[in-house]
Amino acid sequence: MSLIAVVYHSGYGHTQRLAQAVADGADAQLIAIDADGNLPEGGWDTLLAAKAIILGSPTYMAGPSWQFKKFADASSKPWFSQAWKDKLFAGFTNSASINGDKQITLDYLFHLAMQHGGLWVGAGMMPANSKAATRNDVNWMGAFSGAMAQSPSDASAAEMFAGDLETGRLLGQRVAAVAARLGA
Numbered sequence: 001m002s003l004i005a006v007v008y009h010s011g012y013g014h015t016q017r018l019a020q021a022v023a024d025g026a027d028a029q030l031i032a033i034d035a036d037g038n039l040p041e042g043g044w045d046t047l048l049a050a051k052a053i054i055l056g057s058p059t060y061m062a063g064p065s066w067q068f069k070k071f072a073d074a075s076s077k078p079w080f081s082q083a084w085k086d087k088l089f090a091g092f093t094n095s096a097s098i099n100g101d102k103q104i105t106l107d108y109l110f111h112l113a114m115q116h117g118g119l120w121v122g123a124g125m126m127p128a129n130s131k132a133a134t135r136n137d138v139n140w141m142g143a144f145s146g147a148m149a150q151s152p153s154d155a156s157a158a159e160m161f162a163g164d165l166e167t168g169r170l171l172g173q174r175v176a177a178v179a180a181r182l183g184a
């Protein structure tokens, strides 16, 4: 089975929970970017070995956190040799507002993957946008380029919406399925 890595930052635990759901769906290895923007020992080696890299960050001030951006800038080292070329990539984000400019974060993750010569796997989920839709439905925010989650500003990570976690799990599952189909 392909090695899939989920590399993410989370300041307060919400994106961490979403990352865990994505990793569960992909049977992936989790790599947490720490509070100083650094990877744990062996993190870069795992990313190099991975067939697919799933990127995750909370949306802070209309973009990824600075810790995630520090990781992204440090990935200029594998970029120089295009060491991540042709890997599969996907992305997810979480923020307090329903919109909150989450799309900008997903777009950033997409463009980072493109700089690395990667192949992007989108959400591939229909939106839950009927009158009957609730926040516990899969893809209730109707994101197509990745998984979005909303954590109200006064909600703990333990209170995250089941639909968002399931959306993350399904994104991970899709990346694993695409990797298997490509024989990656």
Ligand SMILES: Cc1cc2nc3c(=O)[nH]c(=O)nc-3n(C[C@H](O)[C@H](O)[C@H](O)COP(=O)(O)O)c2cc1C
Pocket (backbone or CB within 6 Å): 009, 010, 011, 012, 013, 014, 015, 016, 058, 059, 060, 061, 062, 063, 094, 095, 096, 097, 098, 099, 100, 101, 151, 153
């Ligand atoms: C510095 C900072 C900036 C934020 N900017 C946004 C934002 O632009 N849009 C939004 O909807 N929420 C914003 N939030 C709220 C976070 O996205 C939200 O609390 C999220 O659940 C945090 O995820 P985490 O627990 O993984 O760090 C911001 C929070 C912080 C601390």
